[in-house]
Amino acid sequence: MKNFGLTIVCALLLFPVRGRAGATIEGTVALPKSRLAPVPNERYEIVSKAGVLATYPPRGVVYLEGNFSAPAHLPTKQVAQKNLAFAPPLLAIQVGTKVEFPNLDDTYHNIFSYSPTKRFDLGRYPAGENPPPSVVFDKPGLVTLRCDIHEHMRGLILVLETPYFTVTDATGRYRLTNLPAGHFVLKAWIDSRTTRERPVDLQSGATARVDLP
Amino acid sequence: MKAAAESRPAGIGRFRLRLLLAMMVVIALFVSLGIYFADRRAAQVTQDELRRDFQLELDALHRLEDLRYAAVADRSNSFAQNSRIHAALEDNALDLLYPSAEEELRDLLTNAEGSPNDAAGLHALFYRFLDGRGEVLAPPAGEAGTLLPNEQAALAQKSVPQTIETGYLPRRLARGGSAVSEIIAVPIRSTEDNEVIATLVLGFQPLVAINRDRGSGMKSGILTAGKLQLPDLGPAAEARLAGELQARLPTDGGGAHSFRTTIDGRPQLLFFKRLNPRSHYPPAYEVCLYPLKQLLARERTLRGQILGAGGILLLGGFVASHFLARRLSRPVEKLAVVSEENRAQRQKAEAQLQTTSEELQRSARFSADASHQLKSPITVLRAGLDSLLTREGFSTEVYEEIETLIHQTYRLTGVVEDLLLLSRMDAGKLRLNLRAVDLSRLVAEWLDDLATLPEAAELKVESDLPNELLVAGEKKYTAVVVENLLDNARKYNYRDGRIRIRAWEKNRRIELRVANTGRGIPAEAQPHVFERFHRAAVSNDVAGHGLGLNLARELLRLHGGDLRLVRSDAQWTEFAALFATANDLDGVADAAR
Numbered sequence: 064m065k066n067f068g069l070t071i072v073c074a075l076l077l078f079p080v081r082g083r084a085g086a087t088i089e090g091t092v093a094l095p096k097s098r099l100a101p102v103p104n105e106r107y108e109i110v111s112k113a114g115v116l117a118t119y120p121p122r123g124v125v126y127l128e129g130n131f132s133a134p135a136h137l138p139t140k141q142v143a144q145k146n147l148a149f150a151p152p153l154l155a156i157q158v159g160t161k162v163e164f165p166n167l168d169d170t171y172h173n174i175f176s177y178s179p180t181k182r183f184d185l186g187r188y189p190a191g192e193n194p195p196p197s198v199v200f201d202k203p204g205l206v207t208l209r210c211d212i213h214e215h216m217r218g219l220i221l222v223l224e225t226p227y228f229t230v231t232d233a234t235g236r237y238r239l240t241n242l243p244a245g246h247f248v249l250k251a252w253i254d255s256r257t258t259r260e261r262p263v264d265l266q267s268g269a270t271a272r273v274d275l276p
Numbered sequence: 277m278k279a280a281a282e283s284r285p286a287g288i289g290r291f292r293l294r295l296l297l298a299m300m301v302v303i304a305l306f307v308s309l310g311i312y313f314a315d316r317r318a319a320q321v322t323q324d325e326l327r328r329d330f331q332l333e334l335d336a337l338h339r340l341e342d343l344r345y346a347a348v349a350d351r352s353n354s355f356a357q358n359s360r361i362h363a364a365l366e367d368n369a370l371d372l373l374y375p376s377a378e379e380e381l382r383d384l385l386t387n388a389e390g391s392p393n394d395a396a397g398l399h400a401l402f403y404r405f406l407d408g409r410g411e412v413l414a415p416p417a418g419e420a421g422t423l424l425p426n427e428q429a430a431l432a433q434k435s436v437p438q439t440i441e442t443g444y445l446p447r448r449l450a451r452g453g454s455a456v457s458e459i460i461a462v463p464i465r466s467t468e469d470n471e472v473i474a475t476l477v478l479g480f481q482p483l484v485a486i487n488r489d490r491g492s493g494m495k496s497g498i499l500t501a502g503k504l505q506l507p508d509l510g511p512a513a514e515a516r517l518a519g520e521l522q523a524r525l526p527t528d529g530g531g532a533h534s535f536r537t538t539i540d541g542r543p544q545l546l547f548f549k550r551l552n553p554r555s556h557y558p559p560a561y562e563v564c565l566y567p568l569k570q571l572l573a574r575e576r577t578l579r580g581q582i583l584g585a586g587g588i589l590l591l592g593g594f595v596a597s598h599f600l601a602r603r604l605s606r607p608v609e610k611l612a613v614v615s616e617e618n619r620a621q622r623q624k625a626e627a628q629l630q631t632t633s634e635e636l637q638r639s640a641r642f643s644a645d646a647s648h649q650l651k652s653p654i655t656v657l658r659a660g661l662d663s664l665l666t667r668e669g670f671s672t673e674v675y676e677e678i679e680t681l682i683h684q685t686y687r688l689t690g691v692v693e694d695l696l697l698l699s700r701m702d703a704g705k706l707r708l709n710l711r712a713v714d715l716s717r718l719v720a721e722w723l724d725d726l727a728t729l730p731e732a733a734e735l736k737v738e739s740d741l742p743n744e745l746l747v748a749g750e751k752k753y754t755a756v757v758v759e760n761l762l763d764n765a766r767k768y769n770y771r772d773g774r775i776r777i778r779a780w781e782k783n784r785r786i787e788l789r790v791a792n793t794g795r796g797i798p799a800e801a802q803p804h805v806f807e808r809f810h811r812a813a814v815s816n817d818v819a820g821h822g823l824g825l826n827l828a829r830e831l832l833r834l835h836g837g838d839l840r841l842v843r844s845d846a847q848w849t850e851f852a853a854l855f856a857t858a859n860d861l862d863g864v865a866d867a868a869r
Contacts, residue, residue, distance in 0.1 A: 112469055114366060175360070177369035207367050214359040214467060 085241030086265035090274040092235040092251045094121040107233075109152050109207075109217040116207060116219060117254030124155045124221050124252040125237040125275070126228035128260070129245070133159060134226065139197070141165060142208065142218055144172045149208055149218030155228045155252075156220060158203050165195035173211035180204030180222060187212070205255055221252055251275040288609045296601040303593035311586040318578040322571050323534070323545065330547040330564050331532055337562070340483045345440055345460065352440075352462035352476055355380060362467065365407075365474050373405055374415040377476075384478070385421060399480075401457055404428065406475035410435050413474075421479065424448060433556050436472040437461050443557025444500040445479065456498045456505040458482045459557065494567070499548065500560035509565075513539055521548060521563065536568070543568035636702065650692045658685040694823040697756070698808070701830050708750045708834065712858035715745040715788060718758045719777055726766065735769065738776040745779055747786050747855035753831045754855075757839075758788070760824040761851055765792035768849065786857055789842070791850035797841070805841055828853070836860070 095117070110119040137160045143150045145167040156162065164174045166188060174196070175184035180203070185196040200206065200222045208218030231237040231251075244267040250260040259275045355361060360376035363369060384400045402421025405413040410433035423431075427447055443459045457479040463472040482498060497506025497514075504518035520537060532549040545566045552560050661682045665675065700706045719741055726732045747754065765775045773793035780787055797805055804810050806829050809822040829839040832853055842850040 111366060111466065113471070114473075175363070177360070177363040177367040177372050179368065182369070182372075207363065209359045209363050211359050214357045214362065216359075 086244050086267055087238065087240045087270040088125075088127075088242060088249060088263060088265070088273050089236075089238040089270060090272050092123040092125060092231050092237060092253070092259070093274075093276045094123055094231070094235040094253065107152060108148065109219050111217070115254050115256045116205070116217075118153050118219070120233055121253070122153060122233065123231040123235060123237070123275075124153070124223075124228060125231060125239065126155070126223050126225050126250055126252070127239065127242060127263075128225060128248045128250050129243075131225055131227075131243075133157075137161070139163060141195070142220065143167050144174070144210070144216070147213050147216060149216060152217070153219045153221070153230060155230060156200060156222055157226050157228075158222055158224050159199065159201060160222075161197050161199045162220065163195040163197040164208075166190045166192060171212055172216075174208055175211055176206050176208055178204070178206045180206045181220075184211075219255075249273055249275070288605065288612055291608060291612075292601050292605040295605055296597055299597035299601060300594055303597060304590060307586050307590045307593065310589075311582055314582045315579055318582065319575055322574055322578075326545055326566050326571065327532060327534060327547060330534075330549075330566075333564070334532070334549055334562060337483055341442075344480065344483065348460050348462060348478060349440060351381075351384065352464065355462075355464060355476060357467060361464070362473075365405075365464070366466075370413055371416075373413060374419050377403070377405070378419060381420075400478040401481060402479040404431050404477045404479075406431070406433060406436065406461070406477060408436060408473050410475065412477075423479075431459060431461075431477045433461065433475070435556075436475050437463055437556060438472060439463070441555040441557060442552040442560075443555055444482070444498050444551065444560035446501060446503050446505060454505065456482055456500065456560075461557070495565040497563050497565075498551070498560055499563050501558050504563060506563060506565070509539065517546070517563075517565075521546075521561065525559070525561070539565065543572060545571065639702070641699075641703065646695065648696070651689070651696075654685050654688050654692065658682060658689075661685065691823065694827050697753075698823065698827055698830065701834060706834065708753070710748050710750060710835075710861055712746040712861070713749045713751045713754045715747050715754070715758070715779060715786060715855065716741040716743060718755055719762070719779075719788075722759060722762045726762075729766075731766075731771065734772045735766065736772070736774045738774070740776075740778045742779070745781070745786055746858035747835075748858050748861045749835045749855065753835070757828045757831050757853060760828040761788070761790040761839075761853060764824060764851075765790050765849075768792065768794045770794060781857060784857055784860060785837070786855040788853040788855065789850060790853070791842075791848060793847060794849055796846050796849050797844040802841060802844060805844075806839070 107118045107120050107122060109116060111117075134157075137157055139161045140154060140156055141163045142154055143165045147168060147170075150167075154162070164172075164185060166172050168190060171187045171189055173185065173187045176182055181198065181200050183198050185198070188196060200220065203222045203224045206220040206222065208216075208220065210216040227239055227242055229237050229239055242265050244265050247263050247265060248260050249263045250258055252258050261273055261275055263271055263273055265271060355377070358376070358380060361373065361380070364373040364376050381400070381403055385403070400421070402423055404415065404420060404423070407413055412428055412432050414428070424447070427445060430445055431443075433441075440463075441461045443461070445457045445459050446454060447457050448454050458481070460478045460480065462476045462478070464474040464476055465471060466473045495506055495508040497504055497509070499505075499518060499521050502518060502522055504514045504521065506514055506517070509517070517537065517539075520535075524533065524535060526533060532547055534545060534547045537544050537546050545568050547564045547566070548561045550559055551562050661678050664670075665678050665682070670678075697706070719739065723737065723739065726735075726737070762775075762777070765777075769775065769792045776789070776791045778789045801810075806825050808826045810826075825839070832839045832855070836856040837854040839851060839853050842852045844850070
């Protein structure tokens with residue numbers, strides 16, 4: 064019975080993907096020039112310059128904007144604190160997602176946010192807290208994560224109203240798959256003040272190439 | 277000499293007195309100048325001492341201030357690193373700013389406003405945040421210390437300060453009265469790019485470093501925004517002093533300044549120095565009032581000492597100058613005595629000269645008067661005798677006697693005329709009218725006259741003269757000279773004697789030599805032969821009155837010539853008369869004038 068139920072859920076989830084081949088968008092987002100050479104390095108951090116928050120080296124978040132119904136269930140995401148830094152530093156999630164903040168360091172952390180999008184304060188907690196402190200982000204927008212104890216720690220969570228989003232690589236390349244067909248607006252978040260957009264027409268099974276300069 | 281001796285002490289005394297006075301004036305001048313400068317210096321020194329005190333106290337104040345700065349800066353650094361405050365500022369959560377800071381600043385704040393502070397003055401009365409543009413972020417009610425709206429507005433800055441800046445804020449106290457709060461603005465920098473993102477302004481009770489227990493009566497306060505806060509003064513005095521200070525505020529802001537003023541009629545020395553140089557808040561000045569009563573008392577004592585020293589110096593100077601004057605005046609004294617003697621002698625000589633001159637004048641005038649007074653009686657006498665002679669009935673002896681008398685009147689007339697002429701010459705009143713006179717002719721005329729005289733037949737006359745011999749002279753007087761000489765040669769001659777008359781021109785002079793035989797003039801009488809009324813020991817039977825030679829010589833000299841005796845002995849008497857030639861008329865005329 065249990066296995067059957069699981070099978071049903073899996074079939075319900077996978078059927079539309081399989082049944083109707085989704086659209087794909089790929090391209091490049093023109094990211095701000097970085098002083099560092101664009102090496103395939105997964106490490107980056109959040110920086111603030113004149114009140115503008117961005118990643119460094121720069122990364123973008125590409126997402127499809129439209130009226131999508133909220134799914135019944137959203138996977139829980141994690142932003143860990145490891146080596147006195149948030150990992151990942153930039154996280155994109157759909158509205159309603161629950162994010163856990165596990166402490167993987169040997170020291171206490173106190174994650175909080177004063178961002179209008181979501182204010183929370185998890186208080187001080189050590190590593191191994193189980194379950195890890197978590198927050199459900201129920202409003203779209205940007206959330207700045209800080210640690211009360213380690214003032215240099217900075218993390219970003221971009222809360223989006225769409226399930227279709229991805230973080231670019233260091234060179235700005237992205238690829239979105241399993242998209243619905245139709246007329247949408249493709250947006251690219253560059254930093255807390257800059258978002259680029261472009262209308263796209265998506266056809267089922269086709270791959271559109273959209274560069275966001 | 278006696279008169280000079282009497283006048284000496286007065287003159288010399290005056291000189292010495294003058295010298296003494298001049299030296300005393302100079303000494304007094306120097307001493308008073310010295311006193312003046314010493315006095316000024318003394319006043320300056322005491323004032324400088326007070327200034328040093330003020331500076332020292334101010335330095336102590338600044339050291340305390342630095343301590344507070346250090347504490348505040350330390351606090352603000354930890355503050356600037358506070359994630360919550362950064363989050364509140366950067367994530368636009370200003371409502372969370374003051375609550376976030378409260379915990380951090382709680383121990384910094386004192387609860388009761390105006391309550392006595394701790395020694396270091398590290399407890400703040402209030403705090404406010406300024407945003408990135410320098411504007412005040414209002415705190416939630418009841419937090420961060422109470423401030424009136426206008427006081428809070430005064431914390432704003434035109435731009436965010438880059439360093440810690442201080443200001444002074446006049447405040448109205450809740451319990452009445454007013455006070456000044458010291459405000460310290462600390463910039464909060466971003467941990468990312470070190471930009472100033474906000475400013476924390478802390479309000480403190482002003483530090484009081486001045487030790488008031490010194491008994492100096494010193495008062496201190498703060499002047500800011502044109503208002504003086506000097507709690508020990510009344511409001512009126514505060515306002516007045518603020519006005520005085522405002523007028524003297526320097527533009528450069530550095531250094532301690534001072535001036536004198538009076539509070540309630542008591543003199544005070546006021547120092548002031550800017551407390552917050554290089555601050556964007558309005559300038560504030562530490563103001564210290566020192567009562568000058570003690571200072572003035574000290575100055576008075578000092579002045580008394582200076583004056584005493586000056587007086588002693590002056591006295592010494594007087595004594596020294598007295599001796600110096602005496603010594604200096606000694607040679608002058610000697611000189612004065614000598615010159616006084618000289619003067620006396622000169623005066624005496626002048627007086628004698630004057631007397632002589634007056635006597636001469638008097639005698640000249642007398643002979644002139646006498647001559648005039650005598651002439652008329654003689655004329656009357658002669659006229660009477662003449663009429664007697666024409667009358668008949670007298671014996672022959674009587675007629676002879678009358679003739680003798682008439683002859684005597686002529687002689688008398690001659691004497692009177694000679695006297696008249698002499699007196700005119702003596703008085704310098706004889707003016708000559710010079711012409712060319714022919715000397716040869718004058719001699720010839722006399723020879724003609726001589727021929728008429730009875731004794732002429734027995735005289736042998738030798739005359740050796742040029743035909744014309746022109747001399748410069750007035751004819752009348754030249755004739756007198758010639759006649760006198762020739763008459764003498766006739767009169768003082770033997771009955772059958774000889775007369776020799778010669779004349780020649782030599783060295784632009786004409787010399788007339790008249791010589792005669794006769795008894796001659798005795799050798800002892802020869803030097804006096806030209807003196808008046810001197811008849812050179814001649815017999816009384818010869819007519820004469822002793823004026824002829826004198827008159828002749830005076831006249832010749834007046835004409836630029838002379839008369840001298842060439843020789844006189846038992847056989848021969850010779851006179852030489854010198855005349856100026858007519859060629860020299862002008863020169864002689866000048867000389868005769």
